[in-house]
Amino acid sequence: MITRRRALGLAAGAAAGIGTGLAFGSARASEDSPRAAAGLPLTISNKTGEYANASIWVYIVGNDGKQQVRVTPEGELKPVSLSDNGSDGFTDYAIPLSGSGDTTLTLPFMSGRIYTALGDKLKFKAVEDGNGAAALAYPAGWVESDPNYAVLHDCAEFTYKDTGMFCNTTMVDMFSVPMAIHLTGAKDQTTGTLRDGARAKIFSDIAAQDGFGKLVIDDRRIIAPGHGMDAGLFAKDYLAPYIDEVWSAYESKDLVVTTNAGKFTGRVSGGKLSFTGPGTVSFDKPSTRDVLFCDGTLAAPNDQITGPVAAILGAGFNRTTLHDQAAQPSTDPATFYGTELTHHYAKVMHEASEDGKAYGFAFDDVASFASYIEDGAPQRITLTLTPF
Template structure:
């Protein structure tokens, strides 16, 4: 399946520093390249994208859509007419920002043409988003993405959220995401070889997410009024979440495997690990080792747990990161743990991700970047897609 893991780093950097991003490719292969658009901006081969506003809080006239991303060589945006156009510095208006907003139809469903590309579909409610076109380190035009977890971001006061996708000759790969934050309930329906839906929340779940995260010890500052809930990793960077919150749980897990084996099974085979000299080292299909991660490494699935697409280190790192977020590493010596009843049972756990999974009808969510381990991410794909529907579901 496709993975969001390297996307997380690219998009987060894009939001903060305006560097570019490419949606990650398959977990076991090279990154997927979307088809390039026609050079004159004509609509590339595409499919229908339906936007349904069932929010119950905002009329169509107060909702805007932004489709932004990458065509494999450059950052692009989609026009209301379905044209795929490169981002350009000249697109910044007198206020210093682009206006790539696509308004919804006056009523009912809005149907757009979605070209082949990788990117995000942003929804903005009650006000438009401000995307700034800047020059990246390679001299190419790039977009600074909204960073709703940063109080100084120009989009901080705008209610917004997004879904992610790669659409290319191989098919459609898409997901809803709470990796950075949660604000607007979104659901995806993908119609193709079969009908699939993900991301749909239970009735009243938005309010319950806010309440559950606020009630979890150490997580309360992540709830920003009724606007959004910030992921704990971003909260840590903003001083809203404890930088050593998971340290005791990580220490316990590392200590547990000083005297017994940890088995991690990936597509490449079974790795056997022990802790010695502070490192968790594995033998098996390959030899890989990990320094003890920090709370930040676990929450961002980065640092000592960074997962390259190499077939050995990457898959083991992903499974370790998922186990630490789900608080199963110490108690389960065979990983990955596949029974969701075992997840989030410890006092020190990722209560943010726990709340997200409890809120969805299918139990799936992207509460952290390694949530695709064992298939618990709100992700769907189809090799013969016909149309996709993004629904703003009731608040």
Template sequence: MSRMKNGTISRRTLLGGLTAAAAAGSGLTLAGGRANGAERAATMPLTVVNNTGQFGNSSIWIYIVGNEGGRQVRVTPDGRVAPIALSDNGPDGWTDYAIPLAGSGDTKLTLPNMSGRIYVALGSKLKFKAVTDGAGNAALQYPAGWVSSDPNYNILHDCAEFTFNSAGMFCNTTMVDMFSVPLSIRLTGAKDQTTGTLKSGARAKVFSGLAAVDAFAPLVLGDKLRVIAPGHGLDAGLFAKDYLAAYIDEVWAAYAAKDLKVTTNAGTFTGRVSGGRLSFTGPGSVAFNKPSTRDVLFCDGALAAPNDGTTGPVAAILGAGFNRTTLHNTPAQPTTDPAAFYTPQVTNHYAKAMHAATADGKAYGFAFDDVADFASYIQDTAPTGVTLTLTAF
């Protein structure tokens, strides 16, 4: 999960997603603390609703995994937090952290204070493996649906992300790595909020729409199994490494001749390209090398966003401008009119499809999709319950 609110980065630890390697130290935490000094409940009701229309409750399993403090943990079916342990691996080499759905109707669970992911698996259980990380601690290998050798590659699965702590509940549906299972989140508390809901028939439109774009067609895997994000496709040899090269060159040429202004909570930065670098002055002096296609898609490398209040927010806004392909012709960023997003022929069609699919137009199609509040993210400082719905296919 990646979040930026009003230009201030508060969480950037899952920008590239968890890999098939052990996620030890992956930082499944979201910056926060006590809200106005108030203590929040240590647990919260979690309801899981199966509205898939294709899978019965007996064919769906839930996994709640992540971090509590400095240790990796999982949630048991009775709502307890249990540390990851190597002894959890069974004779087949895999853990069984699956939480089955109720025999019928909605499934009522308890969510403890922690930060992590809620995975859903349909048709088959997921294969999580407990391993030892570089520090000698027990850690967990997460599914990587974009890696053909991953043991979960052929299993229909997806996840939502959350942090539930003394500051409240912070959660999102994510397509940063891949899209497969339509999920929506409803969060009740001080407000009643829902995000992630797909339009009727939108899942099929995502698959067919991307299959019709030559550069993105290889990202559609199996018979509507999943679509992987173009960054992962690039790493797998399924997506062109220079796809955005001409657009990046266009941006660099544009701001060699005029100023680019980027406004964050810290103020307005003014940038020009000189000596091959895009350098800004203003509340602070920050500079960026010309990014590659991979840097843009992962919002990393030359566009890495440290949580420093200066470079990070500017990098996030640049990353959004590149992915939404508004940067070349809008010298005042961030752009806030969604009608201006993804208009060139060469653009991030994956992110475009994710936003077109959702009822509220919000999605996490790339890591900095929270710029200007276009991510499928909701929060509440006084939460009373959360519902994860597997919506119709």
């Protein structure tokens, strides 16, 4: 299963409120498969129509498997250092765009995020993690006290290694800047492209949806409902009635979840949803927060048994297909988000995209509905900031 949920262990970033993980791929290259070359051309294309190149900055930050790193304008991979903090207490890892036209950079092997900041620079702070190593406090646009709260910014996620490029656009934490990824190599692929005028429609549709309006922060961003809940902007029990319905339904009938390991058959008994099959798995009833973050009782370890079942349950809850479809995962998008009480944030994101794919929640990769692409022999990647 392709997933963004295999976390990099960015301890400082997690403490600052960064999302559940960064893009990874489960694809395995055979001995005869082409190997990706170190140093992938990365093009940043400004098609916003609102901001000139001189008002946009790029940041490439992440992990090389040993330490937290950042990429310089020259394409060098450098470790994060506490000494990188300037007199204002923050690093300046900004990469300016070219004076005009597209900007071409070089991407080394690493896993991370490509942040774009429009109108002002971002403030990344180098800190010590729990092990005393240098780490970065990432922007948390959903936290009002964060130093980057007023800055218009967004990011794409990737893992680039010798087995290929694995990348996605994401709205898991928030949505602000529309962007698309074009990946060329063994194939020619694009994801993340929004329909014409979609940014404005996303803002208006979510603002009009009962219970979601407070997530819209001016014309700057929309905070994902999980983070909105933590900020007091979204009801903590929003999905509770639906979760109760699901739990009640499977006290008297089977829920069948099919993964690569086989079929798991589950029933609710004694307050737990317990499965038998290739392995024995059980789950306590999740809270709204567990569902929105795909965590807590729905945490998905990187194994072949519990993790895949948890991911499918998380997707079924967020897409509100779990109650009516006893065979999961559901794969017909026409049946997703069909209930009045549903994850309207994710629904709107999918409706706005040209290919119907988006990362509206962390398990959106289930049944391949995430804005994710990969290539085992990449030649170039282009990140386009698309029209507002």
